[in-house]
Amino acid sequence: TGNDTTVATAGAAGNFELNVMLPVIAKNLLESVRLLANASRLLADRTVDGITANVERARAYAESSPSVVTPLNKYIGYEEAAKVAKQSLKDGTTIRETVLASGYVERGDLTVEQLDEALDV
Incomplete structure (x- = not known):
């Protein structure tokens, strides 16, 4: 028909x-x-036509997504990256905030530059 x-x-x-x-x-x-x-x-x-992206909201979604921890595997390992993802979801924080709060940079597991490169969203 x-x-x-x-x-x-x-x-x-x-x-x-x-x-x-x-x-x-x-x-x-x-x-x-x-x-x-x-x-x-x-x-x-x-x-x-006329739709514009809300860049800040999109960035917040991307930075909070557990999938962005994958590049951190080479610096902190799979298990630790999984912990970061779970903690970030639990606390409602971004992956970057969770990594910094968890002390990975202070312990020397990775540098801020490596973190920036890994979490380049």
Whole structure:
């Protein structure tokens, strides 16, 4: 009940390479392309156009994501990185704040520069 069904039925009605339904297939396929193009244009004009990112909120989400601890594995190891991720989630702090509060920099496990490089979001 639509262009897709019409194209499928017309394709099944043909024999080998000689398909007398080819004009029906072409008409419905082109109509579907036109509908999709119009819908895409409307979506862009009425929804997407004018959207701006909230950079600070996006950065806060990224810095608090447990997945950003992965690059810390080479400095503090997998187990410690997992502890940092869990503690960060528990406390509601960023990964950077948790690493600094946990004393990894003070103990010399990694430098602030290494932390900055690892947590480059």
